[in-house]
Amino acid sequence: MINQLKELVSKKSVSGNERVVASYIKEQILPYADKVYEDALGNLIAVRRGEGPKVMVMAHMDEIGLVATFADDKGFIRVSAVGGVHPQKTAGRPVIFENGVMGVFVAGKEQKMSDCYIDIGAKDQRDALSRIEIGMTASFVTETFETGEKIVSGALDNRIGCFCLIEALKRLKNCSCEFYAVFTVQEEVGLRGAKVSGFEIAPEVALAVDVTLSGDHPEGADTSASLGKGCAIKMRDRSAICSREVVEDLENLAARKGIPIQRDVLSSGGTDIGSVQLLGKGVQVGGLSIPIRYCHSAIEMADRKDVEATIALLLAYLEK
Template identity: 40%
Template sequence: MPSKSTDAKDLLKKLSETVGVSGSENEIREVIKKEIEKYADSIETDSMGNLIATKKGTKQGPKIMLSAHMDEIGFVVRYIDRDYINFTPMGGIDDKILLSMPVVVHSAGKKLYGSIMAKPPHLQEREEREKPVKMKEMFIDVGMKLNKTPDKDGKMELEKLGVKKGDIISFDSHFRELQGSFVSGKSFDNRAGCVTVIEAFKQLKDFAGTVYAVFTAQEEVGLKGARVSAFRTAPDVALIVDTTIAGDLPNIMPQECSVETEKGPAITLLDAQGRGLITPQKVREWLTETAKKEKIQHQIELGTDGGTTDATAVTLTREGIPTGLISIPTRGIHSPSEVLSIKDLEGAIELAVVAVKSAGQYFKGK
């Protein structure tokens, strides 16, 4: 039989190489559904595009939302300029990583491969070369000739191929095994969280309560799916799984980011200086005491001053839902070459399983 690490790694590869830019999660949702449906008592897709799988425990207990967002950052076609594509981001993407990046334009059921380009430095004035190129100055080249005039029907050549405004554009990158336990690929944020929820859901058998495995849409563009799904399922407690910044890199001081790879998943106490999640004391006790009791290697994280996760949206749903966050240390977040350790992924799966099983000791069903 394959090892647990092989299972997790293979599933991460499959999910990472599947497309699911925010607002266009159909393909990734179907892949996840096939992975999880035979382990669920029921499964549904809501009007927002969230996938919700339900499993009832062997005895009475709390309703538990175990969730990860399934969407990824990317782009959409904004405008076709003489058979070159002007684009806009979906989610937070740093302009500095974009030049020469290979991408895939998804149009009319076809894939058009291209690269992000800009005016060559050889043709730039000195003042231009000294400034970083902004995204609005870039375009996508899919191998067309510069076409200044449309045909008699008013269409450019790209439009004849089916390209239109609003078509999604994804990173063209592939899953790679690196040294030791490390792997790289696109959209580990948050396909790693999806792997954690899927594998934990599969393993859950003897537990109290009801588990909702939720794979949310549109997290990268405003935590939208989490708000809807948390309202719908109305859990007594929620546990979100996402990635977090790993600080074991050159030029990063421990006081800036103390989370490291291969030291286990992080239990996040707060993020965005408290403007996002502030983990309730009871949830902190639940996760930290359970991790210690089960001897699961883990870290404690106070997140960066920047972004937040679905946990913030869930916390603020209905009259307030006690919410925790398990974070998987990841390098290069929001890039086409994110890096994580399979050991940390396995630790997140293990922590999610024991947390769900122990939830009834800390939270009561309504």
């Protein structure tokens, strides 16, 4: 698990710039799909044929990051957030631009995004702009390691979801549905990739595999989701209220197969199903979430038991 995850995390993919991770995932899944293709926005879609309803399962490939807006006279790179970047959680972290130039993300006293900048050690504006271009994205440099049962890494949101979906494709034997595995783009900036992919596929059921906030650490979210208690079945978040039928299906399957699950109610944040639910005559939606600590910081933590439970439940759903 950890080696594949390291590979996934090392391919930087700030929203809108997911090509590198997409081509890596494509390589991984080619032998396990009847058809693999990319759409105009960059969503990566793998199809596994089967008798039964059309089921779309999404995991977003993009991660939060920064984009260079201008370089000031002294050569400091001013930036905008791409997705939900919180300076208080990420200040002081090293960052890397898409062309490999490294720097440090510095937050002002008040930790307002408008005061933040990246210091790449440039002499002046000219020097800075000779090394990076305006509009280039930068992502947080991170380490990926294991400690006990836990996995620690940046961008677990949502490479861990990508990992689950890749594993599901690899391990799936008897597919009882028309299975569309979609690695989506631009989730962190408004669930955009999912919207066009959902329109194209027009599924009967759509599931998202994504992370959720856990409430099991000091100043954690006000939720019962905890690391190690199993796959978290999404009930609602800010983007969608999940379909009762899908929730019940997932819970019954988990009970039958002895897969550990918990329920996930999220007061903030959303995921890809939020935009797919609204398409056409409506799509039944559900979510399989992996609880993580310290979400949207440059270092997040998950439990491998929850990851295994999520893969197992996803497989059970696709094979039922």
